[in-house]
Amino acid sequence: MIQVVLKIEDLKKNYGKAEILKGISLEVKKGETKVIIGPSGTGKSTLLACVNRLVEPDHGRVLLEGEEITSRNAHKMRQKIGYVFQDFNLFNHLTALDNVRIGLIKVQKLSKEEATQIALEQLSKVGLSEKASLYPSQLSGGQKQRVAIARALAMRPKLMLFDEPTSALDPELIGEVLSVMIDLARSGMTMLVVTHELGFARTVADEIIFMENGLIVEQGPPALIFSNPQKDRTRQFLRKLTELYGEERIK
Amino acid sequence: MSFWQIILLSMPKLLSGLTVTLYMTVFAASVGLFFGIVLCLGRVYGNKFARLLSSGFIELIRGTPMLVQLFILYYGLPVYGIRLTPLVAALIGFSINSAAYQAEYLRGSIQSIGTGQMKAALSIGMKKWQAVRCIILPQALRRVIPAWTNEFIYLLKYTSMAYIIGAPEMMAQAKFIASRNFEFFKVYLLTAAVYLSIVWVLSFVFSHLEKRLRIPGMVVTER
Numbered sequence: 359m360i361q362v363v364l365k366i367e368d369l370k371k372n373y374g375k376a377e378i379l380k381g382i383s384l385e386v387k388k389g390e391t392k393v394i395i396g397p398s399g400t401g402k403s404t405l406l407a408c409v410n411r412l413v414e415p416d417h418g419r420v421l422l423e424g425e426e427i428t429s430r431n432a433h434k435m436r437q438k439i440g441y442v443f444q445d446f447n448l449f450n451h452l453t454a455l456d457n458v459r460i461g462l463i464k465v466q467k468l469s470k471e472e473a474t475q476i477a478l479e480q481l482s483k484v485g486l487s488e489k490a491s492l493y494p495s496q497l498s499g500g501q502k503q504r505v506a507i508a509r510a511l512a513m514r515p516k517l518m519l520f521d522e523p524t525s526a527l528d529p530e531l532i533g534e535v536l537s538v539m540i541d542l543a544r545s546g547m548t549m550l551v552v553t554h555e556l557g558f559a560r561t562v563a564d565e566i567i568f569m570e571n572g573l574i575v576e577q578g579p580p581a582l583i584f585s586n587p588q589k590d591r592t593r594q595f596l597r598k599l600t601e602l603y604g605e606e607r608i609k
Numbered sequence: 610m611s612f613w614q615i616i617l618l619s620m621p622k623l624l625s626g627l628t629v630t631l632y633m634t635v636f637a638a639s640v641g642l643f644f645g646i647v648l649c650l651g652r653v654y655g656n657k658f659a660r661l662l663s664s665g666f667i668e669l670i671r672g673t674p675m676l677v678q679l680f681i682l683y684y685g686l687p688v689y690g691i692r693l694t695p696l697v698a699a700l701i702g703f704s705i706n707s708a709a710y711q712a713e714y715l716r717g718s719i720q721s722i723g724t725g726q727m728k729a730a731l732s733i734g735m736k737k738w739q740a741v742r743c744i745i746l747p748q749a750l751r752r753v754i755p756a757w758t759n760e761f762i763y764l765l766k767y768t769s770m771a772y773i774i775g776a777p778e779m780m781a782q783a784k785f786i787a788s789r790n791f792e793f794f795k796v797y798l799l800t801a802a803v804y805l806s807i808v809w810v811l812s813f814v815f816s817h818l819e820k821r822l823r824i825p826g827m828v829v830t831e832r
Contacts, residue, residue, distance in 0.1 A: 495826020
């Protein structure tokens with residue numbers, strides 16, 4: 359049986375009168391990578407934030423491996439969900455190593471030795487063993503994001519959420535982050551990724567979800583979405599991205 | 610009298626006053642730091658009740674002159690049978706005053722950190738107060754050191770007000786000496802010089818502390 363890791367049911371969120379999410383339902387199965395695309399301001403980031411309760415949804419349910427995430431158990435459930443932010447959010451007062459191991463020590467209560475070992479392992483996986491003793495300000499954007507990924511992975515999550523992980527990066531730094539993410543997807547991690555990197559989506563996504571105005575407009579395998587989208591809006595959006603970034607980034 | 614004579618004559622008393630001044634300053638700054646942190650966290654992260662209580666207290670203290678507060682403590686409370694010595698009244702007054710100001714300095718510092726740090730801390734499974742303790746405060750307290758230096762210097766000088774309610778601090782001693790030998794100018798000038806030199810030492814100590822605790826890139830201090 360294929361296990362459903364993440365199940366989102368009819369999620370709604372309003373900010374005042376603005377409806378940001380108008381009823382989103384989706385599933386991510388074990389080992390799958392799903393990529394959410396769509397114009398900015400359509401609620402993609404809010405959707406991710408609602409999954410681990412960084413934003414409290416107004417309606418709907420989120421289940422991780424069958425267990426509902428509520429505001430009450432959020433801090434426990436978040437340990438099982440890795441979250442990678444657009445602007446990295448590394449802890450500024452901690453070295454790369456401490457950034458990765460603080461959760462292990464403070465949250466999972468591992469011994470310092472054990473935590474250090476796991477943290478160094480994760481740092482080496484993202485290719486940053488030599489930067490372990492540096493502070494965030496001494497790292498490039500791409501390095502910061504890789505440390506942030508290592509920090510999330512160190513907690514041994516069941517699911518990884520990526521909120522536009524490369525949007526704040528200089529173009530020449532995007533590749534190093536994407537390649538870490540591609541490796542991760544291929545290693546069998548379950549991932550839900552908001553991104554404009556269609557090349558990444560084409561390479562590893564099992565499904566593309568096109569969102570607009572708080573709703574899922576269309577979803578399907580990348581081959582279908584990219585070559586023959588069913589909805590006009592999807593077609594228009596993809597054409598726009600192609601014009602912006604050029605054909606080669608998308609292929 | 611020559612200036613040297615004045616120095617020789619006044620120094621023992623001034624220095625005994627200085628110990629009281631320094632004691633009051635360090636005491637009020639430390640107690641103020643502790644309650645300042647409590648008040649600030651109450652105001653920023655507390656529930657509705659804690660927010661209201663902290664804000665109310667801070668606004669009350671900041672909104673009234675320190676001298677009025679000292680008078681209420683020293684002259685007002687005895688009406689209800691609570692008699693404080695001048696020193697105790699001054700210690701309490703300066704402490705609560707400093708707590709209110711330090712709470713506000715720290716609040717500004719916390720707000721300059723940005724919400725991303727808190728979100729990231731929560732995202733790895735920390736509880737709110739754990740995130741405050743492990744992630745927010747270590748950064749906020751570092752950033753608040755320059756403001757805290759200021760507060761310490763203010764406090765040192767404000768303690769001179771305690772002479773009005775009769776606490777035996779340096780200013781009180783100076784006034785006592787001067788009113789005996791009528792060398793007002795020289796005695797007060799000497800007193801000013803002592804305050805100034807202490808402020809210099811404090812500035813030096815705090816800038817050293819700031820450098821020792823500095824983390825690359827966290828605070829813009831490169832000159």
